[in-house]
Amino acid sequence: MQLREILEKYPKTEDYLIEILLDYQKTKVHHYLSEEELKEIANYLNVSESKVSSVMTFYTFFSMKPKGEYVIQICHDVPCYLNDQNSVQKTLTNLLNIEIGETTEDKMFTLEYTSCLGACDKAPAMRIGEKTFTSLTPNKVKAILAEYRGKKHA
């Protein structure tokens, strides 16, 4: 969807800034917004670009750098940590050959931490896009990754 079309769904007031940013970022394969796009949003809402920049950098779910098609978020809170989140993380960094905060060379996966996903009873947990995976083990993680890679090549 074009940015114009998204903008025109919303009234021209600052209150809708976050909704617009979320809505538009969702349409992007690599989950990021460029400076030019942010400028267009600022102009539409008649807010300063400084304000937009402030909001973009405040929330971790916004990005100005291209990410992988699939963003893998590993829970970084205590219950997951106590339930061997470490081996989940290690499996991911080994299989993808990237560290937390990095993106694979083929731009398919990005690895990030996230705060509690609300799945403490089934820790450790991670999320890919809007789907949450729980009770993870290294083997389960391998299978999930294989499935996502398969999706891409199917």
Added chain:
Amino acid sequence: MVNVKINNRDVSVAPNTTILDAAKANGIDIPTLCYYPDLNINSDCRICSVEVEGARNLLTACSTPVKEGMVIRTNSSKVLNARRTITELILANHDTNCTACVKNMKCELQSLANQLGIDENRFPSVLKQQEVDDHNPSIYRNPNRCIKCGRCVDVCKDVEGTHVLETMYRGHDVEVTPKYGKYLTEEDCTFCGQCSSVCPVAAITEKDDSIRVLDALNNPNKHVIVQVAPSIRVSIGEEFGEATGGEWTGKLVTALRNLGFDRVFDTDFTADLTIIEEGHELLHRVKTGGTLPMMTSCCPGWINYAEQHYPDMLGHLSTCKSPQQMFGSIAKTYYAQTEKIAPEDLFVVSVMPCTAKKYEAAREEMQVNENIPDVDAVLTTRELGKMVRQMGINFQELEDGEFDNPFGITTGAAAIFGATGGVMEAALRTVYEVVNEKPLETLDFKDVRGMQGIKEAEVELGGAKVRVAVAHTLKHAKQLTDQIKAGESPYAFIEVMTCPGGCIGGGGQPYGTTNQKRQERINATYQLDSEMPIRKSHENPYITEIYSKFLKEPLGERSHRLLHTHYKPRVK
């Protein structure tokens, strides 16, 4: 009245008074850091925390209004421990190399640490070194010293309406920067320097030109002259601990002479010259159907703003250079010829209340010849104060001196350039008499004086009523400019000053400038005007002389080349 107990003393104050003000009114100082008079109350530093009986946590005195029966302790152990911890945490994320800092001994954080008796920080430094932005001639921004108090953001966003600086990221990662961490030169920064004026530390300061000036003063091959802006004489004393509201012209002149300047001149002279040129430009526009309203062009912050935001309206700006630049070009031509000095051996320094003047002096349009700038170096009031202290000159002890001629005879009209509305009033005094060919009954145009954001007045010129307006701060200038854009401006002439109160409240003025101090400096300015023997620019005998000997006529060929300029759109 509300009755409260502060440190076991019963006091009564007006309703809605904050704890901070209630304490202050009763002789109790509560330390502050992010708080600044005239700006938003953000309460983000927590230094003014006090204990209030019955409250779950410590409360911030700057933002908590008193309530009947409140029992407040401003100095309990709990309060002092909290303040110490907060200060230590701020220091752990701050470049604490205090001796190598321009704000050493003038830093609010340093004073606070001293006051709280911090001789050791329990927390190790977590400072991540970041790049310093010194890519422009005016402002030096060092993020390693920033304590994220938000004063600069408030002044940039709310007072000026420019909103270049903003808070980015969150929590421990917070940074105060232009958008996406860009340099000020990449942004619509006007270099007004109001941010540098309110910064409690040295995260934002003016770019230091004092070393360059000292080098010139010590160079035997250079003839070094200095010009002083109208607003410096009513503020410089504050650099040496004098109370606001005074006037220090005589001591200022002697201090500059003692620093070693070959001649000490007055920018007031070219302020008078500006009035002659700008007044005639206005009349020319009115007579020939030129672009109206005409807007003043003496303020370099405003010029930057107009070029950035109103690229298709630059025709409204007067083509007159500012008094600073007129002085430079007259010095490097007329004065150089008279004194038989080669322009390249002449070094022109100006003392300005302003950081944007440094940017203006560096503009490529502001040269008498290729590579010979009108003005070689610009010092702020603060930099001059520093130089005077460095040279061991005891300002208070100085005898009064007098400006050198030919650029030393000036008028009351020029003196008021430093206050918002002053340029307008000076122009009206001259334009009225030139057009109506009769003397003004009263010289005081009180409608255009004072701290109100937008002021207007009506004058009779040649039988017709003409409306004029005055704006200070860019937020207010924007209102008047948008009105022109919409085709709804009723005015013929508009004065714009970027800084609140005009130049007397400039970004380069002594630290601690507040609206109250601005008003006191304004009062001193009009007092000065009322005492001047000549109060109209066109009655300055040296102005008459420079036209007969050199410039020939206002708006003439020579004026056009030396005293006028052009503007360029700079939309990003």
